[in-house]
Amino acid sequence: MLDRIKRSFNGLRSLVRSLRPLPTDFERFQLLVFTSTMTPIDRHVALYMATRKDAIFAVSYAHWRTKRINKILELYGMDWFKGKRVLELGSALSDIGAFFADLGAEVICLEGRQETVNFARLKHRNVPRLQIEQCDLEGDFSHYGKFDLIIHFGLLYHIKNVDEHMARCFAMTDSMIMETVVCDSQDPHKMLLVPEPKAVLEQSLHGMGSRPSPFYVERLGTEAGFKFDRHFTADLNFEDRFIYDWPHQNDDSHGDWQKRRFWRFDRA
Numbered sequence: 001m002l003d004r005i006k007r008s009f010n011g012l013r014s015l016v017r018s019l020r021p022l023p024t025d026f027e028r029f030q031l032l033v034f035t036s037t038m039t040p041i042d043r044h045v046a047l048y049m050a051t052r053k054d055a056i057f058a059v060s061y062a063h064w065r066t067k068r069i070n071k072i073l074e075l076y077g078m079d080w081f082k083g084k085r086v087l088e089l090g091s092a093l094s095d096i097g098a099f100f101a102d103l104g105a106e107v108i109c110l111e112g113r114q115e116t117v118n119f120a121r122l123k124h125r126n127v128p129r130l131q132i133e134q135c136d137l138e139g140d141f142s143h144y145g146k147f148d149l150i151i152h153f154g155l156l157y158h159i160k161n162v163d164e165h166m167a168r169c170f171a172m173t174d175s176m177i178m179e180t181v182v183c184d185s186q187d188p189h190k191m192l193l194v195p196e197p198k199a200v201l202e203q204s205l206h207g208m209g210s211r212p213s214p215f216y217v218e219r220l221g222t223e224a225g226f227k228f229d230r231h232f233t234a235d236l237n238f239e240d241r242f243i244y245d246w247p248h249q250n251d252d253s254h255g256d257w258q259k260r261r262f263w264r265f266d267r268a
């Protein structure tokens with residue numbers, strides 16, 4: 001009896017040993033990528049996207065990007081972009097610029113980190129009318145010329161010299177769409193400076209960001225001769241991470257990444 005139990009136990013053990021574990025999701029993905037007929041660049045792009053942990057590669061960014069692209073389409077219309085000159089600032093992977101280039105615009109994307117620029121160029125190498133350049137937006141970028149539209153998303157709070165930077169933007173266009181984190185204040189002269197880790201791929205190039213109040217941003221626009229429409233609406237929110245329709249508490253808090261505002265500026 002004992003022998004029978006031992007034999008069945010050993011049989012069961014060798015059966016379990018002979019079973020190989022199923023590959024993990026990543027191993028399956030890798031297998032698929034390596035056995036597909038992708039080009040070597042496609043393969044590199046796919047593996048890079050899958051292995052990076054930085055926020056710009058995260059699904060939350062994809063959701064957020066989609067909502068903001070939809071808002072631009074709602075405000076300007078699908079047909080507006082054909083033949084227009086568009087500048088995207090702080091473009092990271094340049095997905096937003098690439099979208100509007102695909103719609104027919106001539107797009108220049110400026111991004112401060114060379115590694116990100118290299119990857120964005122590979123990712124969008126087949127998109128026509130798209131130019132992606134490395135440029136430090138704390139400095140002068142006015143030599144890129146005039147544009148029908150500037151897309152200014154997720155950048156202002158990584159810039160220290162906000163007044164100079166905004167003045168340059170307003171001098172280069174008659175229309176700008178902007179969203180940023182702000183501090184919770186209704187004071188049009190309130191701006192906090194916030195240290196940021198330079199090593200984090202999506203943060204300030206120089207280690208110092210800012211949190212102007214929403215009224216600060218609007219004042220700069222008005223002083224430059226622009227009128228603005230506020231889009232502080234729930235359709236732009238992404239879960240509890242990126243919020244646009246929050247009420248002011250006037251506590252001067254720096255907004256984390258959460259308290260955001262969205263405007264369309266047009267020359268008055």
Ligand SMILES: C[S@@+](CC[C@H](N)C(=O)[O-])C[C@H]1O[C@@H](n2cnc3c(N)ncnc32)[C@H](O)[C@@H]1O
Nearest residue numbers: 090092112136137138153154158202203204205
């Ligand atoms: C939060 S990400 C936003 C990406 C994209 N615009 C979006 O909204 O989805 C900020 C980007 O700005 C870039 N950036 C930060 N400081 C910069 C600077 N001084 N000049 C140019 N780019 C800068 C970062 O490298 C990063 O790619």
